[in-house]
Amino acid sequence: MSVAARNTFVCRVEPSDEGEYLCQAKNPAGSIETSARLRVHAAPSFVKTPSDVSIESGGTAMFECEAEGQPLPASFWSREGQQDLLFPGHTSLDGRVKVSLDGKLTIKDVRPADEGNYVCAAMNAAGSSLTKAALKVDSKS
Known part of the structure; x- marks a missing residue:
């Protein structure tokens, strides 16, 4: 000072x-x-980043994502190439895709069509940050 x-x-x-x-x-x-x-604002940074998942069809995939910043950032998930935003508390109509209140994305009964990159975004007044992980679905032998 x-x-x-x-x-x-x-x-x-x-x-x-x-x-x-x-x-x-x-x-x-x-x-x-x-x-x-x-008041000090800090752009979001990730405390936990999701890891790539390779899983057999029918299994359950989980991705973790946690961000910090000031003010506390809002976080959400999306699938790369799609416009749907999945916020904490979200559950898909069929119940297969869920985002827990702590930001964990869970995909049950994984299908080949679920394969792709999943993006976790965090944003606040100071900025935004993205991280992503890939889901690879192996067909059952």
């Missing part, structure tokens, strides 16, 4: 710099003070 020409600068801001800052001015006639709140 540096103070120059009646200004205060916080260089290389970090989340630990967030808080209330107080400015006081004094002279022989008296004093005055005011405060300002510094």
Whole structure:
């Protein structure tokens, strides 16, 4: 932090710099003070990233994804090339595809048509981030 020409600068801001800052001015006639709140935003970054899965047809595939940031990012899943967004709490009509409240994507009774890349996205006011993993379906022998 540096103070120059009646200004205060916080260089290389970090989340630990967030808080209330107080400015006081004094002279022989008296004093005055005011405060300002510094809020630090941090773009999402992944704490857990999904791994590629290779599974037999009929099995259950699971992908984990967890992001952090400030403010806490919203996360969702999508299948590459499709527009459907799968938010935490989502369950498909047939019950095969589910996203848990902690962001885990589960695909039950996996079929060859499920093969492809699955994208986990996280976004907040400071930015967005993507990570993906592949699902490969092996046919039963």
